[in-house]
Amino acid sequence: MTTPGEFRAAEPAQFVDVDLRGARFVRADLRDVVMRGVDVAGADIDAPWLLGEQGSLWVNGVDVAPFVDAELDRRFPGRAERRATDPDGLRAAWSSLEETWAATLERVATMPAGTVDVSVEGEWSFAQTLRHLVMATDTWLRRAVLELEQPFHPLGQPNADYETDGYDMSVFSTTAPSYEEVLEVRGGRMAMVRDYLATVTAEELAATRKNPWGPEHPETVLSCLHTILEEEWEHHRYAVRDLDVLAASSSPGA
Numbered sequence: 001m002t003t004p005g006e007f008r009a010a011e012p013a014q015f016v017d018v019d020l021r022g023a024r025f026v027r028a029d030l031r032d033v034v035m036r037g038v039d040v041a042g043a044d045i046d047a048p049w050l051l052g053e054q055g056s057l058w059v060n061g062v063d064v065a066p067f068v069d070a071e072l073d074r075r076f077p078g079r080a081e082r083r084a085t086d087p088d089g090l091r092a093a094w095s096s097l098e099e100t101w102a103a104t105l106e107r108v109a110t111m112p113a114g115t116v117d118v119s120v121e122g123e124w125s126f127a128q129t130l131r132h133l134v135m136a137t138d139t140w141l142r143r144a145v146l147e148l149e150q151p152f153h154p155l156g157q158p159n160a161d162y163e164t165d166g167y168d169m170s171v172f173s174t175t176a177p178s179y180e181e182v183l184e185v186r187g188g189r190m191a192m193v194r195d196y197l198a199t200v201t202a203e204e205l206a207a208t209r210k211n212p213w214g215p216e217h218p219e220t221v222l223s224c225l226h227t228i229l230e231e232e233w234e235h236h237r238y239a240v241r242d243l244d245v246l247a248a249s250s251s252p253g254a
Contacts, residue, residue, distance in 0.1 A: 039167070048234045076100065076237065082229035087205065089226060091197045097232050098190060104240065105183075114251055116179050120242040124157065127179050128238050130186045131157035135172075136231040137189040142198065144212045144224045155185050193228065 050057060050065045057065045075081040078096025081089065108116060108126060116126040124132060135156030154173040161179030177185075204221040 027137075048230075071239070078194065079233050082226065082233055085205075085222065086146070087197070087200050087202060090205075093229060094194055094197055097229065100236060101190070101232075102245075104236065108178065111247065115243075115246055118246060119174075120245050123242060125237065126175075126239055126243065127182050128157050129235050130182050131155055131177075132159065133232060133235055134182075134185055134189050136235075137193060137228060139212050140224045140228045140231075141193060144209050144219060145196070145221050147209070151190075153185055155181065161227070197225075 037151055044058075047057070049055060049070050054063050056063045057068070078093070078100055081093035081096055084090045084093045119125050119128075135158055138151045138156055139152060142148045152171045154171060155177050156172055158169065158172055200221070205220065206224070207221050207226055208220045209221060211217040211219045
């Protein structure tokens with residue numbers, strides 16, 4: 001999960017009396033867009049950075065971002081713990097996350113064979129999502145926090161920005177692994193985070209690290225761990241969203 005690119009048109013575009021029904025914007029920067037007198041019935045917005053430094057989403061004069069965040073916390077018990085700032089809180093947050101993923105893996109195991117490799121509307125499949133989280137752990141724990149020279153597992157699933165940001169794509173396998181292989185590596189990476197959190201101290205959380213996307217920008221160990229937790233919960237939300245679609249499409253009468 002990476003932030004949108006910094007491309008910006010010379011002048012802000014204007015759409016007046018334009019029919020944009022069914023339009024799809026992917027990895028688009030729509031910050032500070034102003035819409036007036038628009039029909040947004042049925043609009044579907046997914047913005048994982050909604051509560052960033054200056055996050056807000058105004059609808060009819062109401063900032064709905066806090067309401068969206070609170071509703072997601074309600075829907076996904078344990079999600080609110082991702083903001084924990086002390087070792088015990090982080091350990092509890094990771095434990096809740098592992099329980100959530102375990103329940104989701106159990107659900108997937110009951111679904112039709114091949115479900116894990118099905119893409120919904122061009123999004124990553126369930127197996128690809130797990131592979132991406134392997135890469136996210138490698139990026140923010142193994143590379144940023146542990147500062148390993150070769151942090152990436154070949155099975156990891158990079159996103160579109162990795163190649164444009166100069167990462168060595170040859171590190172990653174071009175052959176799709178089996179789901180069993182994905183589960184094995186994913187389980188190992190989750191255990192790695194758990195083991196790190198088991199002994200981390202408050203002093204270590206405050207230590208400075210380099211941002212893996214921009215080494216000139218300092219991070220703390222805590223902020224790196226928060227990024228891992230954000231990645232985990234956002235991609236779990238995506239995965240559940242798509243599993244619901246697949247379950248509905250395979251149900252009798254669908």
